Structure formats: structure tokens, C-alpha cells
Amino acid sequence: MSFVWSRAKAIAQKEIYHVIxxxxxxxxxxxxxxxxxxxxxxxxEFNVKNIHLAxxxxxxxxxxxxxxxxxxxxxxxxxDKVTSPEKAQQAIMSNNDRAALIIPGGFExxxxxxxxxxxxxxxxxSDNSTVVPILSYLESIQKMANKQLANFNPSENIDIKTRxxxxxxxxxxxxxxxxxxxxxxxxxxxxxxxxxxxxxxxNGSMELLLSTPVQPLEVIVGKLVxxxxxxxxxxxxxxxxxxxxxxxxxxGNIFVFGxxxxxxxxxxxxxxxxxxxxxxxxxxxxQIANMTGLLPAQLLSGxxxxxxxxxxxxxxxxxxxxxxxxxxxxxxxxxxxxxxxDLGIPFLALGTLCWFMIFFAVKKFKKDLEP
Amino acid sequence: xxxxxxxxxxxxKKKLGINQALDGVSLFFAxxxxxxxxxxxxxxxxxxxxxxxxxxxxxxxxxxFFQDGKVLAFESIRDNIAYMPQQQSLYPELSIDEHLSFFGxxxxxxxxxxxxxxxxxxxxxxxxxxxxxxxxxxxxGMYKKLGLMCALLRAPExxxxxxxxxxxxxxxxxxxxxxxxxxxxxxxLIIVTTAYMDxxxxxxxxxxxxxxxxxxxxxxxxxxxxxxxxxxxxxxxKQKGAAHYA
Amino acid sequence: xxNDFVVTVENLSVLFGDFRAVDAVTFSVKRGEIFxxxxxxxxxxxxxxxxxxxxxxxxxxxxSVGGIKFDTKDAEMAIKKKVGYMSQKFTLYNDLTIEENxxxxxxxxxxxxxxxxxxxxxxxxxISFTRPLNSFIRSLPGGIKQQISLAASMLHEPxxxxxxxxxxxxxxxxxxxxxxxxxxxxxxxxxIIVTTHYMDxxxxxxxxxxxxxxxxxxxxxxxxxxxxxxxxxxxEFEPRKTISYLDIQKxxxxxxxxxxxxxxxxxxxxxxxxxEAEKFRQELNVDFNTKEIAPTLEDVFIKITEExxx
Numbered sequence: 057m058s059f060v061w062s063r064a065k066a067i068a069q070k071e072i073y074h075v076i077x078x079x080x081x082x083x084x085x086x087x088x089x090x091x092x093x094x095x096x097x098x099x100x101e102f103n104v105k106n107i108h109l110a111x112x113x114x115x116x117x118x119x120x121x122x123x124x125x126x127x128x129x130x131x132x133x134x135x136d137k138v139t140s141p142e143k144a145q146q147a148i149m150s151n152n153d154r155a156a157l158i159i160p161g162g163f164e165x166x167x168x169x170x171x172x173x174x175x176x177x178x179x180x181x182s183d184n185s186t187v188v189p190i191l192s193y194l195e196s197i198q199k200m201a202n203k204q205l206a207n208f209n210p211s212e213n214i215d216i217k218t219r220x221x222x223x224x225x226x227x228x229x230x231x232x233x234x235x236x237x238x239x240x241x242x243x244x245x246x247x248x249x250x251x252x253x254x255x256x257x258x259n260g261s262m263e264l265l266l267s268t269p270v271q272p273l274e275v276i277v278g279k280l281v282x283x284x285x286x287x288x289x290x291x292x293x294x295x296x297x298x299x300x301x302x303x304x305x306x307x308g309n310i311f312v313f314g315x316x317x318x319x320x321x322x323x324x325x326x327x328x329x330x331x332x333x334x335x336x337x338x339x340x341x342x343q344i345a346n347m348t349g350l351l352p353a354q355l356l357s358g359x360x361x362x363x364x365x366x367x368x369x370x371x372x373x374x375x376x377x378x379x380x381x382x383x384x385x386x387x388x389x390x391x392x393x394x395x396x397x398d399l400g401i402p403f404l405a406l407g408t409l410c411w412f413m414i415f416f417a418v419k420k421f422k423k424d425l426e427p
Numbered sequence: 428x429x430x431x432x433x434x435x436x437x438x439x440k441k442k443l444g445i446n447q448a449l450d451g452v453s454l455f456f457a458x459x460x461x462x463x464x465x466x467x468x469x470x471x472x473x474x475x476x477x478x479x480x481x482x483x484x485x486x487x488x489x490x491x492f493f494q495d496g497k498v499l500a501f502e503s504i505r506d507n508i509a510y511m512p513q514q515q516s517l518y519p520e521l522s523i524d525e526h527l528s529f530f531g532x533x534x535x536x537x538x539x540x541x542x543x544x545x546x547x548x549x550x551x552x553x554x555x556x557x558x559x560x561x562x563x564x565x566x567x568g569m570y571k572k573l574g575l576m577c578a579l580l581r582a583p584e585x586x587x588x589x590x591x592x593x594x595x596x597x598x599x600x601x602x603x604x605x606x607x608x609x610x611x612x613x614x615x616l617i618i619v620t621t622a623y624m625d626x627x628x629x630x631x632x633x634x635x636x637x638x639x640x641x642x643x644x645x646x647x648x649x650x651x652x653x654x655x656x657x658x659x660x661x662x663x664x665k666q667k668g669a670a671h672y673a
Numbered sequence: 674x675x676n677d678f679v680v681t682v683e684n685l686s687v688l689f690g691d692f693r694a695v696d697a698v699t700f701s702v703k704r705g706e707i708f709x710x711x712x713x714x715x716x717x718x719x720x721x722x723x724x725x726x727x728x729x730x731x732x733x734x735x736x737s738v739g740g741i742k743f744d745t746k747d748a749e750m751a752i753k754k755k756v757g758y759m760s761q762k763f764t765l766y767n768d769l770t771i772e773e774n775x776x777x778x779x780x781x782x783x784x785x786x787x788x789x790x791x792x793x794x795x796x797x798x799x800i801s802f803t804r805p806l807n808s809f810i811r812s813l814p815g816g817i818k819q820q821i822s823l824a825a826s827m828l829h830e831p832x833x834x835x836x837x838x839x840x841x842x843x844x845x846x847x848x849x850x851x852x853x854x855x856x857x858x859x860x861x862x863x864x865i866i867v868t869t870h871y872m873d874x875x876x877x878x879x880x881x882x883x884x885x886x887x888x889x890x891x892x893x894x895x896x897x898x899x900x901x902x903x904x905x906x907x908x909e910f911e912p913r914k915t916i917s918y919l920d921i922q923k924x925x926x927x928x929x930x931x932x933x934x935x936x937x938x939x940x941x942x943x944x945x946x947x948x949e950a951e952k953f954r955q956e957l958n959v960d961f962n963t964k965e966i967a968p969t970l971e972d973v974f975i976k977i978t979e980e981x982x983x
Binding site for chain 3 (some may be wrong): 595599608
């Protein structure tokens with residue numbers, strides 16, 4: 057069937073009227089970004105400060121004291137000296153300390169002989185909220201320690217075994233805010249479009265629309281446009297806030313990021329439309345949009361919990377989520393300055409998902425009234 | 428002047444859930460005339476309309492469109508059929524003008540032609556002073572007239588109206604029918620379903636449906652004369668016998 | 674005395690923001706009367722009924738239902754106990770059975786089981802209901818649903834019944850049956866207030882109030898309304914052969930007509946009082962079968978509305 061732009065335009069124009077006169081949609085598109093930026097930007101602090109660290113220094117040398125100093129001088133740790141490794145473990149058991157640093161004897165000697173020197177860090181694994189941040193500090197502490205204590209081969213001398221690899225920035229906002237762009241767009245776009253087709257079924261206007269020559273793809277494209285516009289405004293809003301208020305750097309290419317934005321947006325909007333097309337009921341569409349838009353964007357996209365640390369099954373599962381791929385594009389554009397080619401795989405994945413979403417939406421668009 | 432389009436309904440059967448909505452319905456709608464499909468609620472009128480418009484698929488049977496003795500493909504005349512559904516199907520927050528503009532673009536009507544038609548339609552429906560009023564604030568009669576305007580905007584050759592005056596006050600009903608009569612001057616094939624028996628009498632040809640079956644077809648006066656009934660209410664009564672009991 | 678009036682309304686107005694749904698309406702209804710509200714959708718019939726049922730507060734004016742003045746919150750509750758209400762929109766729950774629906778309503782009305790069963794059986798017998806009680810509402814045909822709904826609204830033995838468009842979408846046969854029931858109820862001493870936009874139903878009411886844009890434009894018995902609106906002779910014309918729309922239009926503008934409206938394929942007409950008009954009427958006999966008839970309420974509605982301006 058042929059695609060006629062003027063018909064899609066007619067649908068788009070009508071949709072604009074609906075949106076402008078719908079207080080819910082407007083409140084959502086303006087209120088939600090603001091709310092999320094405030095909550096995640098200002099209120100949530102992933103960094104944990106003033107962690108009590110039990111320290112046992114068996115070496116008692118300048119190097120060991122230097123190492124302890126690095127921990128102590130950072131704002132994150134409060135040093136509690138203990139007299140034995142067993143006491144250190146006890147301290148963790150009794151919740152007096154969250155972690156313990158055990159420096160063995162001979163620490164300095166090994167350091168100056170050029171061999172790598174190990175220290176042991178014990179962590180209270182029952183509390184995830186401190187373990188994770190601590191481990192993220194360790195990489196930077198390790199680098200600092202290497203610089204200050206050893207004058208040769210910095211990367212190999214002090215080896216603090218860490219389990220996770222996080223990005224270099226300690227500033228959690230730099231970590232969260234780019235991801236926020238993704239989360240906001242994912243939630244907003246799916247919710248906004250999820251209601252519109254179902255609404256036409258419910259208020260009876262779909263019957264009349266179907267009796268005209270309009271094609272499913274025209275309806276889908278026409279309904280996308282106003283919402284895409286709203287969401288892009290939200291993106292620009294978050295971008296401006298992130299750069300001016302939070303001072304987050306943008307090291308990547310704005311066009312690459314923009315392309316990723318548009319691709320991601322279209323995918324999410326079509327996802328919402330697909331939900332609307334399949335459910336034909338506003339209340340049901342809303343529930344499903346929340347489940348498939350909001351929750352995955354928050355929990356599975358890598359926004360808060362890193363994908364790499366999820367069970368294998370979920371790591372593969374998240375490959376189906378557009379948010380997961382755009383998260384990579386957003387974060388790396390802000391913080392790593394990746395080029396288009398660096399981001400080849402995410403773009404390819406995102407593009408494929410987008411195409412599939414559109415394909416299904418058009419195919420599943422009911423053109424008759426059969427129950 | 429091109430030949431008129433006629434519609435032939437061939438032995439349509441349609442089941443909706445457990446209900447046999449249409450049970451072997453065959454009808455002929457001659458072009459350029461006003462046809463009434465009459466019957467009480469549940470007779471199958473709306474189902475029939477939807478099947479003609481391909482919004483429903485029949486279980487058995489077919490609907491054919493004829494012109495010059497040849498069968499036309501539905502897709503070729505889809506642009507020429509207008510529809511006014513029974514239930515509310517306009518957009519509550521959109522004004523009359525916004526509705527007309529929307530449907531005008533949907534039907535790809537050229538700008539000058541649109542201006543002309545819009546003016547004409549607003550004139551004959553007398554809705555010109557209300558063009559900026561949203562549909563949800565229109566009275567019952569005005570709402571229906573808007574629905575009719577949206578249907579007529581595309582200058583169709585066939586127009587299907589499903590109970591267009593249901594629940595509308597007697598004056599607005601008459602105004603609506605005045606509008607329909609003017610369409611006949613343009614030789615449009617009009618199919619109206621109605622449960623109002625007096626409206627049935629105004630049609631050139633009536634097709635009586637009850638419980639998914641055709642009871643009679645023909646000119647109102649002839650039919651009534653044949654059945655010795657004064658009006659269609661009586662005719663239906665006679666068909667069914669005594670009134671229903673629980 | 675005023676004991677005879679079960680409903681009195683004086684200068685009732687209901688405003689929704691700026692919109693006057695009901696505009697300074699005054700009327701009263703006697704015990705055992707079938708009182709009808711006639712008018713187009715949006716004329717204010719449903720709003721008025723809702724006030725009388727205690728579902729809406731009057732913005733202005735005085736309302737008294739079953740001897741209770743509607744002026745406080747307590748009055749609301751007292752009124753609801755005395756009236757039965759059958760709404761046009763919602764009647765019964767489609768996914769529950771008849772029995773479940775009735776028991777539910779009985780419990781809302783705080784009826785004990787014995788009383789409920791006695792009344793239920795009486796009412797079902799009254800409407801000659803013979804189907805099994807465990808049928809789902811959605812499996813019942815339209816007209817039967819309305820009858821069950823009527824029975825449900827009477828479980829608490831109200832003295833006043835409000836029926837809001839009770840026969841919407843029902844076959845003519847069913848409508849006749851339903852109205853037979855209403856008449857039976859009136860004979861038993863119940864007061865019934867009905868809204869409808871079917872003119873032929875309105876004919877069956879004792880008195881009618883015609884509403885338009887929130888106001889009552891006429892209130893009288895059907896016969897009275899007809900006499901007042903058309904004091905002189907009234908005719909029906911049936912064309913001897915089919916005439917075209919254009920011919921009808923030409924006829925319509927003839928000055929001899931006081932009133933002229935097509936009714937299906939016939940016409941209703943009233944003439945001016947002049948010798949020319951009389952002559953004109955005689956001439957029509959050539960093309961038309963002429964009969965003298967009583968005007969219908971639809972004629973009344975059209976004439977009154979056109980007089981008062983649209």
C-alpha cells in the first residue's frame with residue numbers, strides 16, 4: 057500500500073491538538089523529567105562516605121603508613137586501628153567497621169625490590185551498598201598509591217584485587233546523569249504513545265478512521281511526530297541541566313549523540329504505539345507500558361545496576377532492550393568521547409531493534425473491527 | 428456523467444460470539460437512491476454496514492459493487508464511500524473546523540476544493556457560527572450534523588449512515604433528513620439504518636431486517652399496502668405476532 | 674392538602690460552573706401519577722431527575738420529595754430511602770447473574786433475607802419472569818434487562834419511582850410490555866416519573882413537562898397540550914402517489930398553513946382561519962387522502978419549540 061505524507065501529516069496535526077489539550081500528557085512530559093533530574097541529580101548520592109575501616113598494619117613502615125594515609129585522607133574512610141587480623145575480622149562481624157585493610161609484614165621491602173606487593177582488603181559482603189562503592193574507590197586509590205609510593209612501573213606494584221571495573225570518575229553524578237537522559241526518554245516515550253491508539257479504540261473514533269483510506273504506517277508515523285518533539289525537548293532540557301548545573305563534561309560528538317537520541321526515541325515511541333495497538337485498552341496499555349518501559353529502563357538498562365554484573369541470562373536478555381544500548385551511547389558520548397565507529401555495535405543493535413519494532417507495529421495494526 | 432454504483436449483498440452469514448447476527452442476507456441497493464435498512468435493535472443492521480465497509484469479514488457470502496454492469500474492486504471505490512458510524516466516533520476536544528481540516532487532509536482534498544466544500548457544508552448545516560466549538564460541547568443534533576459533514580467532505584458516491592438520528596430531538600431529526608434529501612439531487616447512493624419507523628417511510632426503497640434475516644424489500648407504500656399495515660411498526664408486529672414475554 | 678403531592682419543585686436551578694443545566698423549573702407531582710419529562714438529549718431531564726433522587730444538590734430553589742425537604746445532607750439519605758431509580762446508563766452488572774445482582778442490591782438496601790425473598794418473588798412474578806435466576810445479565814435480551822432493572826429498583830418498596838429513559842434501545846414490542854408494567858404500578862398507588870424522548874411513550878403519561886435547554890416550556894396532560902397548541906382542526910394528508918422532495922418543499926411554504934410537517938410519507942397540518950385557507954384545504958383533496966386526526970405530541974413538541982425560537 058502506498059504511503060501518503062499528507063495523510064500522516066493530518067494525523068500528526070490532530071495528535072498535536074490532542075496533546076495540547078490533554079493535561080495528563082503535558083504534565084507528564086514536563087513534570088517527569090524535572091522530577092527525575094531533581095531526584096537523581098540532587099537527592100541520590102551513590103557515594104557512601106565515612107566508611108569505618110579497620111586497619112591492621114603488620115609492617116609499620118613509611119610505605120605502609122603512606123598507604124593507610126591515602127585511605128584516611130580521602131573523605132570516604134575513617135581509620136580504626138586494630139591490633140591483629142583476627143580483631144579486624146571481629147570488628148566487621150560486630151558492625152563496628154564495614155571493611156578492613158590488612159597490610160602484611162614486608163610490604164615496603166617488596167615494594168622497593170620492584171616486585172608487586174599485596175595487601176588484603178576485607179569487606180562486609182552483606183551490605184551491597186557499601187561494598188560496591190568501596191570497590192570503585194579502590195581503582196583510583198590504587199593508582200594514587202602507585203604514584204605516591206613507588207617510583208617505578210605504577211600499574212603493577214600495588215595490586216588490590218577488585219571485582220568490578222567501573223569508569224574512572226568517582227563523581228557519581230557524572231555516572232548517573234547521562235544515564236538519566238536514557239531513563240527519562242524510555243519512560244516518557246513509551247507511556248505517552250501507549251495511550252493514544254487505545255484511546256481511539258475506546259472513544260469510538262477508530263471505527264471511523266478505519267473506514268477512510270488511511271494506512272497503518274501513516275497513523276504510526278503521524279502519531280510519532282508530536283511525541284518525538286516533546287521527548288526531544290526533554291532531552292535538551294536534561295542536557296542543559298547536566299552541563300550547566302551539574303557541570304558534567306560532554307566529550308563526544310553531539311551529532312552522534314543526537315543520532316542515537318533520535319533512533320532510541322523512535323524505537324521507544326513505536327514500542328508504546330505497539331502496546332496501544334495490541335491492547336486497545338488504555339488502562340491495560342498503561343500497565344504494560346509501565347512494566348516494559350519504566351521497569352526495564354530503571355533496572356535492566358545499566359542505569360543503576362551494571363549489566364556486566366548481572367547473571368549471564370540477563371546479560372543476553374538486556375540485548376533486547378533499546379535502553380541498554382542507548383545507555384552505552386549516552387554515557388560514552390558524555391564521558392568517554394567515543395566516535396561513531398566506537399559505538400558501532402550499539403548503533404547497529406539499536407537500529408535493528410527500531411526496525412523490528414516498526415515492522416511489528418505496522419503488521420499488528422488492526423484494519424478491521426473483528427473481535 | 429459516469430454510471431451509478433450499485434451494491435449487491437449475496438447471502439451473507441455472520442456470527443458474532445454465540446449470536447448469529449446475519450443469517451443468509453441478500454439485498455440489492457440500486458444506485459442513486461435513498462435506501463433504508465429497517466429493523467429493531469439486534470436485527471443485524473450495524474453488522475451489515477460493517478461488512479459492506481470491510482470492517483467485518485463475513486463467514487459466508489460476499490458484497491459486490493457494480494458499475495456499468497462490471498464488478499468493481501473494493502479498493503478502487505474505497506475513496507468514494509463515506510461512513511457515519513452509530514456510536515460516537517468524533518474527537519471530543521477537536522472543534523468543528525479542526526475536524527473538517529483533519530478529514531480534508533486525510534482525503535487529500537485539494538485546497539481550493541476544500542474551501543468550497545467546507546463553505547457549502549457549513550451553510551447547509553447552519554453550523555458556521557459554531558466552527559470553533561469542540562465536539563464534546565455540541566448538542567446531540569449538532570454532533571450528528573458534524574459527523575455528516577465529515578462524511579460528505581470527500582464528495583462520496585456512496586454514503587452509509589448507521590442510525591444517524593438516534594436519540595436526537597424531532598426538529599434536529601427533520602433538519603438532518605432535509606440534508607439527506609439534498610444529497611439525492613447529486614445522485615448519491617444513500618443507505619440509512621434506522622429504528623424510527625417514520626424515517627423508514629421517507630426512503631425510496633426499504634429493506635426490512637429482523638433477527639439477521641430479510642423480511643421484505645421494496646417501496647414503502649407498496650410494502651405497507653401489500654401487508655395491510657398502516658406503518659412499519661404494525662408490519663413488524665404482525666410478523667412477530669404477540670408481544671414478547673420474559 | 675399538600676399531602677396529595679409527593680414531589681414539589683419550586684424554582685429549581687442546577688448550575689455546573691457557568692452552564693445552566695436546569696433553569697428555574699417549577700412543578701409538582703401527585704401520588705399515583707405517571708409524570709413524564711420530554712425533551713431532547715441535553716435538555717435537562719436527567720439532571721432534574723438526579724436532584725429528585727438525592728443524587729445532585731440543587732444550586733437554587735426548593736425541592737421536596739416524599740415529604741422530605743432537600744436542604745441538608747441528612748435529607749439526601751432520607752430521600753434515597755424513599756425513591757427507586759432506574760438509570761439509563763447503568764442498570765445491572767453484566768458479569769453477574771440475576772440472583773447475584775438482586776442480592777447485591779438487597780444488601781445495599783439492608784433487606785433481611787426473608788423480606789428480600791418475599792419481595793423478589795413477588796416482583797419477578799409481577800414482570801412474568803420465567804428464566805432461571807442464575808443466568809448472566811449479559812445473556813438477556815435488551816428488553817428483559819430493563820425489566821429486571823425495574824424489579825431491582827423496587828426491592829425496597831419505594832413509593833416513588835424515577836425511570837430515566839427506561840426503554841432506550843428496546844424493540845417496540847418490549848416497550849409496549851414495559852409500559853403495561855408501569856401502568857400496573859401506577860394502579861397500585863406508586864408515583865412514577867419518567868424521562869423519554871419517544872413521543873409515543875409520552876402519550877401514555879398522565880401529565881408531561883416538555884423541557885428545552887433546562888427550562889420547562891410546557892406542562893399539561895397530553896390532551897391538554899394538544900388542545901392548547903392546536904386549538905383548531907388538525908389534519909393528516911396521505912399523498913395518493915409518491916411525491917418528490919421538491920414538491921414537499923413547495924407545499925411547505927404555502928401561506929395557508931398554520932403548521933406543516935412531514936411525518937414519514939404523510940403530512941400533518943393545521944390551517945389558518947380564513948376562507949382562502951379553507952379553499953386551499955379543499956383543493957388538496959385532489960392529490961391527497963385527507964383525514965382529521967388528533968395532533969401527536971411530536972407535533973406539539975415541534976410547534977412549541979419553533980415558537981419559542983431555537
